[in-house]
Amino acid sequence: MPNASARPKHSRRTRRRRREDPARNELVSSSLESAQQCLFNQDYGTAFVHYLLVLNLAPVFKDFARESFRFTLFKWAEELDSVGRIQDLFSCYEQALELFPADEVILNSMGEHLFRMGFRDEAAGHFHKALKLRPDYPEARENFYRVANWLVERWHFLMLNDRGRNQKYQQAIQKAVQSGCNTVLDIGTGTGILGMCAKKAGAAEVYACELSKTMYELACEVVTANGMEGSIKILHMKSLEMEVPKDIPHRVSLVVTETVDAGLFGEGIIESLVHAWHHLLLPPQRGENEFSEQSATGRVIPAGATVFGMAVECVEIRRHHRLCVSEVGGLSMAATGELRSPVSCSSEPDDSMEPYTTERLSRLPGGYKPLTEAFKALNIDFNNLQELEGLSSREVQQICLPIIQEGELDALAVWFQLHLDEESSLSTGPQEDTCWEQAIYPVHTAKRDKLIIEISCRDAYLRLCSVAVLREGHEIRLDRHPDAQSSGNASKNPNPEAELCNALACLQTGQNQTKDFCMLECSEMALLNNLDYHQSFCSALGKLVSRLKVKCQKQEQRPDLTDPASSTNCTDPLYVLDVSEGFSLLSLIAASQGNVKAYSSVEKDKQQEVLKRIARSNNISEQHLEFWLNHMEDEQGMLKRPSQEKLWSAIILDCVETCGLIRQKLMEKASLARCLLEEGGHIFPERIVVHGMLVESDILLLESAVQGQEPTLGFNIAPFINQFTVPVHVFLDFSTLECRHLSEPVELFVLDLMDANTNYTNREVKVQATSAGRITAVPFWYHIYLDQEISVSTLSQNSHWKQAAAVLQQPLEVRVGDWVHLAVRLHKSTISISAHKKSAKIDGFK
Template sequence: MPNASARLKHGRRTRRRRREDPARNELVSSSLESAQQCLFNQDYGTAFVHYLLVLNLAPMFKDFARESFRFTLFKWTEELDSVGRIQDLFDCYEQALELFPADEVILNSMGEHLFRMGFRDEAAGHFHKALKLRPDYPEARENFYRVANWLVERWHFLMLNDHGRNRKYQQAIQKAVQSGCNTVLDIGTGTGILGMCAKKAGAAEVYACELSKTMYELACEVVTANGMDGSIKILHMKSLEMEVPKDIPHRVSLVVTETVDAGLFGEGIIESLIHAWHHLLLPPQRGENEFQEPSATGRVIPAGATVFGMALESLEIRRHHRLCVSEVGSLSIAAAGELRSPVSCSPEPDDSMEPYTTERLSRLPGGYKPLTEPFTALNIDFNNVQELEGLSSREVQQIRLPVTQEGELDALAVWFQLHLDEESSLSTGPQEDTCWEQAIYPVHSTNGFVLKPQDELLVEVSCRDAFLRLCSVAVLRDGHEIRLDKRLDLQDSGNPIPNPNPNTEAELCSALACLQTDQNPTKDFCMLECSEMALLNNNDYHQSFCSALAKLFSQLKVKCQNKERGSGVQSGPTDSADSSDLLYVLDVSEGFSLLSLIAASNGHVKAYSSVEKTKQQEVLKRLARSNNVPEQHLEFWLNHTEDEQGMLKRPSREKLWSAIMLDCVETCGLIRQKLMEKASLARCLLEDGGQIFPAKIVVHGMLVESDTLLLESAVQGQEPTLGFNIAPFINQFTVPVHVFLDFSTLECRHLSDSVELFVLDLMDSTANYTNREVTVQATSAGRLTAIPFWYHIYLDQEISVSTLSQNSHWKQAAVVLQQPLEVRARDRVHLAVKLHKSAISISAHIQNTPGQMEQ
């Protein structure tokens, strides 16, 4: 029978042995030997090529050669990275993953390269795959947690937990669909919730688009889980790239979107809606008196918005955006020129500057003082395409704001009311219980200038590039106009700096009026990141370094003198620039740092700075000259190294470093990655008696109950969101450690006193550990939801700075428990604290047996 015959032939084929190919075997053998020899000779590129040949020709060697192949791949890609051959680097990883598609180590390593290059979406995908292959892989887990904070920002959880906002959107969509909007496009769909609302309301056709690969894949999972994968088409693309009929078959009658940021227009809603009206939406209804079928017209939800603003005083905003001190440590910084943050608004667009930043005013450390009443800055109708197209060409609007309270003008704050339809709206105001932050337009040019009641503040509002721009330009006082939009380069212009508190109003006006007639050209200003400005304004931090460095240098000088006396060598006066007894100091801080210059100002010190940007180096050089630091005593070590991977090196002479300053804590509140590895290398490069700064980091924490942290960490509750199953999918991106917290304003109940959680000793490797058990006694009853933590950074045994201090440029972080823990007063809570590389994890449970509390 044919079938029997087929089975018999198939059986014979499977028993037939593959014929040996001597030439092939010889090639594999010689290539494997060559790969191993090249690896021994550190010729990683050639070794990699040989391994590719061997493993493609003889896959049976994969298990045998896996470890050597990984090592070769990582060393070769490091070399490619160091010389900027990025495409070749990724080609190597692609070839490696063709051979080992389920290798979690290679996936994780490629993800790290992608993340460093700024490809966060792609990096997250690789970290996620590595974790699925090996859930207990700590490196991939740490990397995934870090990148998840970028990809699925915390506001996604807040919005899904904002039941009022969700219901209002659902009701507006339902009403529009029932009135005849039968085809719907959801622009920037996120989790897919608005598109699913439209489908649930009865829309015949629903389309959605999402640019983020991570969110696109998440939306596809959510839609499938809710049984709508066949009725909602999701596109991974910008709406600006969509075409009819290529991407959707015809124009839709309703666009729903929430592509608005704290400044309303920052996510490109104007551009996307103009494109939608011209290419994707049916034309709008022309008028109430003109008969037109509802299904033949288009509309947008939200229908429009009203933007509000307010002038305010806030020390917290001020210290992050402009220089507030005249000295930093032991240095006068008058010669630094104009330093300010990259957030600055002007009517003319400037690609190098951001027009605004964001803050949650209700949680702003130190609070804020309103200096004016709220005012209406702008109204916009999203259903009027002519109005949208004319937004960028609108004339600059000038608004006069009566000053209601005395205070220093630090910023304009902006929020808006989003009109979903003619009946329903959402407010992002600072007094609202909302998931939104407010947009902050900092003012740079008013140092020491106090607004007073009866003054009028002149504000200009424009939208030149479809960004909302607010700029404080002048103060009207007693009939005088005092311009604020001129830079205060008065030290160089020869004009006196106006006294911020003159005896008479007339004197103030006269002093400030000189700004208008100053014809001298303004020097280029130097931009620093907001956290760098805050650090520069933190004199306590720099004074602590002054004291610690001075103490170290004094000890080393005494030690050197004693050594010379013991050897009978007499030291005499020498030229400090060529002296053999110079102390060498290395500063490897991230970004802008004055620590190297503070060290060099001690005399007989040659300091190496990590500052890379040319303008910032020029600032340090000017400060060195004005503070009498010899030019040859300050160098920028990254200018002289070809291998950027070689972070810590010896000085150009044979001497070792007297001090190495490590940047240990990220602004967000986490320990910097690879800190302990850097400390280990730094210890090898210190001279006898030399010091790493800081010498030790002590982690402190506290038990708290915080609903806010829960709402920001995951979709809460067992009930579906608007009836949709979303939580299990987006909660995959829950991270156990929350960053960028202001503990001083976090809404929480303290359930314990602060305790010491962990110690990192950078000077003594034998004192370190990876696990610690801590028992904390609860002082109050409640639900333990999180453990915020911060650091006491010990420069030496006596001098320390805290990341929790009021003037700190650092934020705090918190471990959020997956399951809140009910505790009673006097309960003993057992914490298991672990440090893997730079990642801190904490688990908690109630201790049943009494024990002594660890300190």
């Protein structure tokens, strides 16, 4: 037994209390007091510095000062933003997140700044982190839903749901690995699926690279969940930056990739494969008669591609890329000059223009009409380094295409066949059920007999240009200035031919024409072509101006003698403010009403010049048009009185985004606008009525999340990528959506911009099923009421808006006559929709 008389041993010393540092305490105390005083004086920059000092020296104050610190940070960030000190702004946020790394409010706010600066991927990452910390945080959830398309693009879901495509890639990779390609690099790995296919096929070493931070992190999670963490090395970098042996120990025998877009080369596959052949891949297989000491050879999947094209007529494409009307809202458009969308192809690269856009031809409203047979535009062998390196310097190829149907040429549509190996291929053609869209090269032309197309690959982009017409044996060039064309052919061609040449050349948007043009976004061009929209505004504005003039005349005849301020002068102009996003003619339409001074929110110099030209040609004095944003620092400052004595007669708000969503902070802007109206003044529109319908649509499910219970090719991917499911589908063409209508259209919600007292935040709507089926989504659109009588619909055939759909997480089975309850909620201009029948409840959000 232990010696009871023995002195006990102390195994550890008693912890000494930390000695107080009076000087430190005094500094913390005085800095905290100074921070609070600076905050009271609205000196946010100094307050922020004091708070940083306090919280770094005395973290015990974090909980106490958190709210004040947040407020100070946000106010100081607003000031830095307003003066363009962006680097300092993000530095402040980084310092704040060092102190509060798990603060969802700060993360969300930094994401909002990143998004405004154009850093969408980084912004979405911050919103996602905030949402993980607090899943019920509505601001982060709504922000995340709005930007998640940039974080994980929607085609990932379609691609993973495309079983045929996945199986063909898996089979091609399996064949290559089993034939000896046992070291593999997956370029642009995305979810990691192709790299995992290689490992499952028996590859000894598998490497992968991914540039997107979000997709890189997702791929790491997926690979780990599938038990391949130690056998697939994933690098967060571009393949162009990879080196041997720095990043991978030696050259690989197989590169797999799907870095192809609708135009085949748009994601840089040529550059990445040229680099891979030079630095990362074993040499290609030599010819049979050539001797090589190198036993191992390299190869690429896909092995190559064949590009096809077709000339088409399509009104939907036309109205998004060129001005199709001569008059808008009573204004002659003759003086606009040349207006272009940002998509215009030329054999000579132009950084200001995109060579093509993308569309799913099978879903275009109004359809399309082929004007030529499909033609083969290009063949490319990805396993031939010489061919890859010579692509950009290939001679321009000319193809003469007979016109098989008379019509107006609006675009060249392009698709390709991707050859995975000698036996297997994938087609992205317009008749195929594929996750790819088609590339669209808009052109301007008229009726023709034969069309001459030039095909080139300058700067490794596929470029197709309509350059000439062959009519009655004469070649009429479309890429020369009309004056030079007509003068050069005057002696050879009679007048009708010269006139035809001049007319066609004037329609062409080739690069060799005049540089004096104005660029509009495709949605802005479609808006300009929306005659019903502008005519409705013209009528509504005319009614308001007439009513206010009559009111003014009555007040002038019978002024209130007891109130000198009530006397009016009807010669004073009415003030109209247009705060539409982007290019808008509404200010000019207002100014054309007579004795109206209109304020436009158009910012770009060339677009302002277009408005000035239209004003002059329509006899609208320059004094009646002002560009308000030229003098304003921010939008909040813009919504103020034109002078201390005057209020706005009308304020035009841009309420709906082109994608089909209500604009953020719309209700807050409407609340401010109501305070700035004169008596009898009006907000346009005055209210928005949301309409919707119950539908069954498998395609919306496929585009929203990975479907089914079975793993994708045997891999567990869905639970990880479905974290980024956005329960709203935007940029929807409801008129061409593959779906079954399960109900009649119903009114879902009303937003009143003129009368705040009539608004509500929640509404339950009962909808009766008219057909049996599975409710998978609730598409919605808007009736925009400019006044009580005049409205425009975002569902109309000529609408420049698209529609959106709340997609249900689980389909809801209904029978004919069943009543479905839709709970519609408004939160900060964002509408959420949930549906339930009896006790079953399914949620969908917007």
